[in-house]
Amino acid sequence: MLTNIEFNKSLKKYISFSMNVYTKYFIKINKLDILYKIFDHFKSLPIIILGNGTNTIFLKDFLGLIIINNIKYISFIKKNKYYYLHVGSGINWNDLVLYSIKNNIYGLENLAMIPGKVGAAPIFNIGAYGLEIKNICKYVDILDIKRRKIIRFNKNKCKFKYRNSKLGNLSSRYIIIYLGLKLPIKWKPLINYYKLKNINIKKCNPRYIYNFISNLRKKNIPNYKKINNSGSFFKNLTLNKSKIIKILNKYSNVPYSLISKYKFRIPTGWLIDKCDFKGFRIGNVCVDSNNSAIITNYGSINNDIIFLIKFIYYKIYIKFNIKISLEVLIYFYNNRINLNDIS
Numbered sequence: 377m378l379t380n381i382e383f384n385k386s387l388k389k390y391i392s393f394s395m396n397v398y399t400k401y402f403i404k405i406n407k408l409d410i411l412y413k414i415f416d417h418f419k420s421l422p423i424i425i426l427g428n429g430t431n432t433i434f435l436k437d438f439l440g441l442i443i444i445n446n447i448k449y450i451s452f453i454k455k456n457k458y459y460y461l462h463v464g465s466g467i468n469w470n471d472l473v474l475y476s477i478k479n480n481i482y483g484l485e486n487l488a489m490i491p492g493k494v495g496a497a498p499i500f501n502i503g504a505y506g507l508e509i510k511n512i513c514k515y516v517d518i519l520d521i522k523r524r525k526i527i528r529f530n531k532n533k534c535k536f537k538y539r540n541s542k543l544g545n546l547s548s549r550y551i552i553i554y555l556g557l558k559l560p561i562k563w564k565p566l567i568n569y570y571k572l573k574n575i576n577i578k579k580c581n582p583r584y585i586y587n588f589i590s591n592l593r594k595k596n597i598p599n600y601k602k603i604n605n606s607g608s609f610f611k612n613l614t615l616n617k618s619k620i621i622k623i624l625n626k627y628s629n630v631p632y633s634l635i636s637k638y639k640f641r642i643p644t645g646w647l648i649d650k651c652d653f654k655g656f657r658i659g660n661v662c663v664d665s666n667n668s669a670i671i672t673n674y675g676s677i678n679n680d681i682i683f684l685i686k687f688i689y690y691k692i693y694i695k696f697n698i699k700i701s702l703e704v705l706i707y708f709y710n711n712r713i714n715l716n717d718i719s
């Protein structure tokens with residue numbers, strides 16, 4: 377029996393953008409075996425499993441079932457030159473980072489304070505301050521509900537890309553259950569990212585880096601528990617050499633980084649800034665006045681956010697001849713939409 381199903385539940389508390397939309401059915405889970413019962417019971421309805429809802433927006437009520445994943449488990453072994461961690465997908469990412477530091481396992485500190493759960497981390501190949509999941513992932517264990525079987529995707533099978541992976545295209549019958557990480561026992565600080573240039577090399581230890589990055593994040597990213605937001609709304613851009621040269625000819629101070637011989641990355645927040653959107657507001661949604669990559673929500677209805685996204689998209693296209701894409705997942709009723717659908 378599924379006794380803890382709730383009906384017509386507001387998602388406001390479960391989505392960091394915090395729009396007042398409802399889901400027809402809602403359940404929180406902390407054990408794996410209940411998933412079979414849930415999928416049997418709701419097999420004719422759309423189902424979405426969420427972690428902390430920090431990369432998801434619903435524009436309209438969801439006419440299906442939302443599952444909140446609280447499956448918590450962590451273990452690790454030490455073998456040869458590495459630590460191997462096996463982590464349940466319902467653990468908060470930052471709790472994992474703190475747990476590893478407490479157990480003298482280092483290498484996650486650059487990913488301090490990312491507010492999602494472990495399950496979504498490989499889907500988006502989360503990254504910050506020079507480190508991405510793809511650098512440390514060993515495997516992802518996925519439950520195939522239909523075949524009642526756990527399948528292991530090793531790192532190569534995940535096909536990690538910038539804020540993306542093959543895991544994002546799997547249907548809802550596949551649930552990420554565990555993430556396997558591989559971290560060298562011998563720790564080397566990862567501090568060549570340009571925003572870490574003020575790190576005091578003499579003080580440099582994992583806890584210091586964790587605190588340093590946490591402080592930077594507190595200054596640059598609004599706390600979503602106080603100001604509703606979904607982190608960077610758009611993906612940063614990967615550009616080829618001729619494109620970056622064109623921009624450099626006009627703006628010599630573009631903050632770009634080299635990602636391969638011919639590919640460069642520039643922050644989309646910088647483009648948004650250059651289009652004078654800093655602090656720009658439509659209705660109750662606003663481009664953050666401190667960090668233009670972030671859109672904040674002061675109680676919007678869905679039209680506000682659609683207008684704002686369209687406006688930003690077209691202005692950047694007209695000024696730079698560049699098409700930007702969403703980092704946040706947007707649902708319209710039961711379907712995921714992208715910028716082409718709304719532009």
Ligand SMILES: Cc1cc2nc3c(=O)[nH]c(=O)nc-3n(C[C@H](O)[C@H](O)[C@H](O)COP(=O)(O)OP(=O)(O)OC[C@H]3O[C@@H](n4cnc5c(N)ncnc54)[C@H](O)[C@@H]3O)c2cc1C
Nearest residue numbers: 426427428429430431432492493495496502503552606607
């Ligand atoms: C303030 C703020 C700062 C942020 N900073 C960063 C940052 O520095 N770097 C970065 O990369 N991201 C950042 N993000 C984005 C976000 O935190 C990450 O993308 C995170 O991984 C999302 O996790 P979540 O649990 O909230 O995912 P959710 O939004 O709950 O889910 C996202 C998607 O993943 C799917 N999913 C979730 N769990 C599972 C599962 N177990 N099995 C199958 N599918 C699943 C969901 O169905 C949904 O489609 C930030 C967000 C905020 C609000």
